Amino acid sequence: MPIDPDSYVPAYQQIADDLRGRIESRELPPGRKLPAEDRLADSYGVGKDTVREALAQLRSEGLIRTVNRDGSYVREQIEPDVVQLQGPARIRTRMPTPEERRRFRLDEGVPVLVVEAAGELRILPGHDTELEIPPPR
Known part of the structure; x- marks a missing residue:
């Protein structure tokens, strides 16, 4: 799903919004590994730095976790x-x-x-x- 280049919303935010929606709808369920940064960049039609910004946003919200040299995963929801x-x-x-x-x-x-x-x-x-x-x- 390419981003809207005419939007006033920054590209990284559009990507974060899309991935967040897919996580909340469980299209990307807990534990699922996200596609690699280069694949996400290709699918959204942006550079890897833009994808990294989007992933950083989702990490800061606690929706994903990133394992060094392995990739990013949708976080499991923990019973408090x-x-x-x-x-x-x-x-x-x-x-x-x-x-x-x-x-x-x-x-x-x-x-x-x-x-x-x-x-x-x-x-x-x-x-x-x-x-x-x-x-x-």
């Missing part, structure tokens, strides 16, 4: 771990440090949650954590 918080809590997101990325095995673009509750500081992977605060009694 539910973490219950008690009392007042402060929660913020940030990008992980290199050590946190290794420890949690995070792909590029996946944030961590910094949770301060009950006098405890916890760092949790953002892609598979759901926070639950029970209603007051």
Whole structure:
């Protein structure tokens, strides 16, 4: 599917939008390897740098992961771990440090949650954590 050269939307964004739609519709299901960059470039009628920008966009959204020298894959959707918080809590997101990325095995673009509750500081992977605060009694 070639991109629309007359569009005001950048070519890389058109490609990312197309691939995102194919991932969301499951035409490209979780675990599926995407075509190689040169094949994608040919099919969209663009250069490989434009395809790389589109793939970087999808990685930053957590939709794909790229394995060095192997290719890009549609990410599996992970069932979240539910973490219950008690009392007042402060929660913020940030990008992980290199050590946190290794420890949690995070792909590029996946944030961590910094949770301060009950006098405890916890760092949790953002892609598979759901926070639950029970209603007051």
